[in-house]
Ligand SMILES: NC(=O)C1=CN([C@@H]2O[C@H](COP(=O)(O)OP(=O)(O)OC[C@H]3O[C@@H](n4cnc5c(N)ncnc54)[C@H](O)[C@@H]3O)[C@@H](O)[C@H]2O)C=CC1
């Protein structure tokens with residue numbers, strides 16, 4: 496585990512400080528290996544993958560906590576099969592892990608597989624309370640969403656934030672990953688103009704081959720055009736090259752203005768390469784530890 500370091504006044508380090516990470520249940524061993532490189536108390540999300548069962552997700556959250564980090568289990572509303580299914584998951588997390596945070600997302604199924612239509616339905620169920628969850632993450636889409644139009648996304652964000660405020664919960668927006676600083680900055684400005692004050696964790700990819708980035712972008716409905724990837728610092732013709740988010744981070748750090756964009760942090764998506772991402776952060780931003 497890394498020790499906290501004194502604050503530095505570089506915009507890049509300010510932006511990277513208090514970053515969060517994402518993992519799946521398959522990444523438990525990599526997390527143990529990466530732990531010495533990750534600052535204590537870093538929030539680590541556990542993605543709700545369709546192929547991973549509850550015990551695997553619970554084991555991942557347990558590992559996060561045991562290593563000194565803060566588990567943020569994902570709840571995919573549309574994948575929850577019944578109220579009991581969600582109640583069991585939350586009760587087990589409460590008993591065996593102890594959690595204060597969760598991230599609630601509708602999920603990719605075109606129709607709900609159980610009683611929850613969307614993230615708002617899970618929040619409104621009040622079931623998060625029983626598990627002691629005090630901070631709830633919700634989605635954000637700097638580039639929009641392929642199947643949900645902008646007014647609907649904006650409405651959903653307002654409704655979720657209002658429901659969380661009513662329950663006295665802290666809200667945090669954790670965005671879909673994006674490659675394009677221009678789109679991110681425009682989106683941030685717009686949500687702040689709409690009165691959203693919650694902290695935003697901007698999703699950025701960890702270092703990965705261009706091939707993997709393009710594959711995940713296609714799967715997640717994220718733009719990765721040749722033009723955008725050039726700005727990101729790579730070419731989509733160089734499929735086997737590795738590209739990291741250093742240019743995107745520099746660009747954001749140089750242009751972010753707290754008065755216009757509010758509180759902003761980074762959320763790294765390692766896409767199965769947690770150790771590479773931890774090494775990348777530790778090497779490039781060694782003083783960014785909380
Ligand atoms: N940001 C991320 O890390 C992840 C994002 N997703 C995406 O999350 C999307 C929506 O989740 P939230 O932003 O929490 O939405 P939400 O729960 O706030 O719902 C917003 C509105 O969109 C509708 N909607 C929800 N999921 C939909 C879908 N799959 N297709 C069409 N309409 C949908 C809802 O009925 C609601 O009216 C999923 O479609 C998926 O693409 C999934 C996993 C991770």
Ligand SMILES: Nc1nc(=O)c2c([nH]1)NC[C@@H]1CN(c3ccc(C(=O)N[C@@H](CCC(=O)O)C(=O)O)cc3)CN21
Pocket residue numbers: 519521542544603671672707714715716764765766767768
């Ligand atoms: N619309 C949407 N749907 C999603 O499922 C989704 C997003 N957006 N945005 C980003 C997150 C991150 N997601 C993921 C999904 C899979 C792995 C993963 O590790 N998958 C593989 C290994 C990596 C590889 O395919 O090379 C695995 O073994 O399952 C990681 C993050 C899914 N997520």
